[in-house]
């Protein structure tokens with residue numbers, strides 16, 4: 063299925079005559095849309111009401127779908143069109159809930175005052191007891207300044223909140239970690255750092271998310287140095303871990319030694335530079351990069367990478383190409399080399415659709431929906447929090463990448479994020495490295 067960004071739920075009534083459902087599905091498909099789920103809502107004596115989830119490329123395609131259904135006739139009627147994604151966001155996606163029931167007066171005294179005062183005094187005397195008697199050790203701040211929200215760019219922290227809530231939902235679902243979005247209303251690195259430092263005592267870790275480059279590098283570096291709790295910029299290291307895992311799997315399937323491969327990175331921002339650094343630290347000898355910004359290229363040279371002057375040059379030179387530019391359709395099919403591994407990771411739209419890249423001769427291709435840092439960050443934080451480690455180190459990240467690659471089925475690049483084993487394996491690998499060091 064090609065990436066389609068418009069998702070709508072259509073309520074359609076069809077008379078109970080064999081073949082009607084097929085006619086309807088054909089009409090939707092012929093108008094170019096994909097059908098997701100079909101749910102039966104009501105079965106009446108003469109007709110059935112069903113909800114079709116359809117995925118369209120754009121508004122025009124959606125209009126074509128609606129017109130095609132309306133033109134079917136024979137009693138088939140479109141009753142309603144609703145935006146399911148928007149509806150799912152009504153009221154937000156997360157909430158803070160009490161783990162204890164407060165029903166009786168004695169519950170109240172135990173959970174709150176006067177009982178709670180003794181716990182406060184205990185923590186005052188022995189601060190490390192906060193790890194046992196509060197939620198701090200299981201809570202991670204998800205901090206953004208809104209400057210690089212997905213590939214949408216500098217849209218601000220409040221418009222970025224749905225992404226942060228999404229990350230919190232994934233933390234909860236995959237690792238039992240409480241993620242708390244923190245929206246910082248400044249782009250000034252000093253102010254971001256001060257804000258995070260001032261709130262850090264309430265958290266077991268800090269996940270920096272969608273903070274743009276180059277200020278993300280300074281923000282992460284200084285917070286890592288100054289705080290005693292783990293700090294990780296997801297777009298840098300979470301992405302680098304998952305990318306390394308995907309490339310390890312591709313090389314294993316192709317029988318190629320990754321360390322001898324020529325790896326090319328298009329876009330040397332937060333994600334791209336970290337991917338280059340990860341590959342170099344893993345032992346890949348030749349890492350090439352391209353970016354429209356000279357500063358970004360200089361940064362790669364500073365870390366020992368090679369710069370390509372054009373996209374064409376990089377595509378010609380490299381066996382493995384990764385793109386994180388935020389520019390949909392940047393890579394043209396005619397630039398794809400036969401047998402290449404191509405990971406176009408920009409969300410919400412990739413630099414080249416995997417289907418297009420495979421058609422143009424790529425041996426393996428994937429986009430940012432499958433090769434996504436959701437496979438890394440929940441387990442990485444579960445592992446460091448379990449180990450009560452104060453930092454996330456390079457060996458822990460390599461351990462995480464190898465754990466993801468170890469869960470990947472032959473012929474695939476990464477495992478499915480809904481496979482709970484992946485997150486457990488990542489957590490265990492990270493915890494094991496943390497405890498050893």
Ligand SMILES: NC(=O)c1ccc[n+]([C@@H]2O[C@H](COP(=O)([O-])OP(=O)(O)OC[C@H]3O[C@@H](n4cnc5c(N)ncnc54)[C@H](O)[C@@H]3O)[C@@H](O)[C@H]2O)c1
Pocket residue numbers: 210211212213214272273274275296297298301304328329330331332333334352353354355358385386387388389392407408409410429430431433434435436
């Ligand atoms: N799949 C994942 O897990 C994942 C994780 C992180 C980021 N991403 C995606 O990667 C993209 C970039 O994110 P980021 O946080 O690194 O942003 P960023 O702004 O830090 O970096 C983007 C870089 O791309 C460069 N660039 C832009 N247009 C270019 C062009 N035409 N040619 C060459 N270089 C160009 C910019 O100069 C910049 O250095 C986003 O779309 C984001 O969604 C995906």
Ligand SMILES: O=C(O)C[C@H](O)C(=O)O
Pocket residue numbers: 211212213225272296297408409430434435436
């Ligand atoms: O949030 C995602 O889907 C991945 C990543 O963090 C991104 O910024 O695109």
Ligand SMILES: [Mg+2]
Pocket residue numbers: 212271272296297
């Ligand atoms: Mg991100």
